[in-house]
Amino acid sequence: MIATLEKMRSTPSATVARDIASLAGVSKNYDQVPALRGVNFAVHAGELVALLGPNGAGKTTAVKLLLGLMQPSAGRVRVFGGDPTNPQNRVRVGAMLQVGRVPETLRVREHIDLFSSYYLRPLPLAEVLAAAGLGKLADRKFGDLSGGQRQRVLFALAICGDPDLLFLDEPTVGLDVESRRMLWDEIRRMVERDKTVLLTTHYLEEADALADRVAVINRGEIIAEGTPAEIKAKTSGKRIRCITRLSLTRLRQIPGVVELREDREAVEIHSGEAESVVRELLALDPLLTGLEITSAGLEEAFLALTKDNSSHAAPLNEPELNESQRSARRKML
């Protein structure tokens, strides 16, 4: 989290001009329940950003705000420098949302034909069909398609207008491995054509395979942001837990420490090089006790990261406390 804050502060302001879509201090409550809490997040031109988080983290809310389907409770949402509901912006945006029911009696080509008509410069039908892997299914009714095929139709509707900015909300959820790989290829192709893509997912693997940049979201807050490699370093390394007299500042100086946090009387250190960090720790503090080293696969490590954060943020209705804790820690460093 500390690393994240530093990164955010060091982000050059020049990038603001490249922001295609942004959330600035955005909060969103559903009947008093916060879904997003003071989120700052931007999508830059030509990049593929993954919003990674568990279910209920606020990913879909963020996408719906950027699509102008909702208004934020606080903060500002901007797409192409303007209001996301602006029709002139909408013609440059494509979206794939999670949807419960699509009219089942229309054929694939009819769905695409209708959505293409909304846009100023739609792609030719054949191109859309090919891109979504629907070539042989054009005359099928939507209701006759399998789950994976339905997802591909929704993808086709998102890209048929040749949008500059594409939102994909959990595009591969429920897909088999083959369909997922195929969709990944198509998403990559969009970026090769200089499109900007925001993808939400709860698969670290997916974010890793596709994204230029990953923002990890949990409980309505962005808890980490960086390249997939940076996120992986945080999540894929080992976790060292110990009780030590060393200050956080001192611990921070140990090479290989990616992230550290206090947990009750102990400290938790994330590191990609656990052995050397432990060697250093023991050398610096011979009285160190309670040493535990845990290792986890990517998914588990990622879950651990988000879980740690949620236990930190447990008093949901006391974000000030959380904030002051954080600033206190910032001062210490």
Place this chain on the structure above:
Amino acid sequence: MSATSTPRFNALPQRSPGHTLTIYLKEAKYEFLKNLRLRVYTLSVLSFPLMFYVLFGLVLNARESIGGTTIPTYMIATYGTFGVMGASLFGTAAGLAADRGLGWLQVKRASPMPPFAYFAAKVVMSVIFSAIVVSLLMLLGFAFGGVRLPLANLAKLLGTLVAGSLPFSALGLAVGYFAGPNSAPPVINLIYLPMSFCSGLWVPYMFLPKMVRQIALVLPPYHLSQLALGVVGGGRHESAATHWEVLLALTLICLGVARVGFQRDQGKLYG
């Protein structure tokens, strides 16, 4: 393709009026096709009025007449009203409630579709289906019920009934905004069937019990059916203006309610 690749913050060319018209037409066309292929819709909307008309208008009472109007002619007006009501209520409410409740409307709203096109398509589709129901009733009456009306009267009857699709489409939009995706069809039936009976669409008005006859006077289908009956000489000779006023009032009230629902939806979403 390369022209669209760089982000531009300045204004893009606007959609031309012709393009907008194309969207409205396509939206309506696919709304029509969607429902035409939906057996639940065509079956309930077409077969019930036609079946009842054949049974009660052509098989059972074909030789009777009411106030000089033969039953086959009379019942084109009443089952026409019944059919128009069904086509319009189911055509708007059921689809809207499902699209709203199950996320499809959000996909549409996230797209650059002109929002009004969605509603217009539902109303246009309802009007077309209403015209189909009434035309089929007329065809049956002509072929098997000896119905012979001057062409001008046929056109006026068709026009009156089809115009009646608008207030019921408005009612359907209002219901669609306040009913859930699964509850919409039963809610429509709860409105549709009792109102049809009490308005004298199944049993001619004068044969209804006295109390029901009094209720009928405040029911919109009664007024539409009286307008239609007026064309074929079977009406109760009340003022046509009153009937139109009631239907207009229904339209406006329902559009108002639908608007509240629309804004409530936005409110929920636009918090």
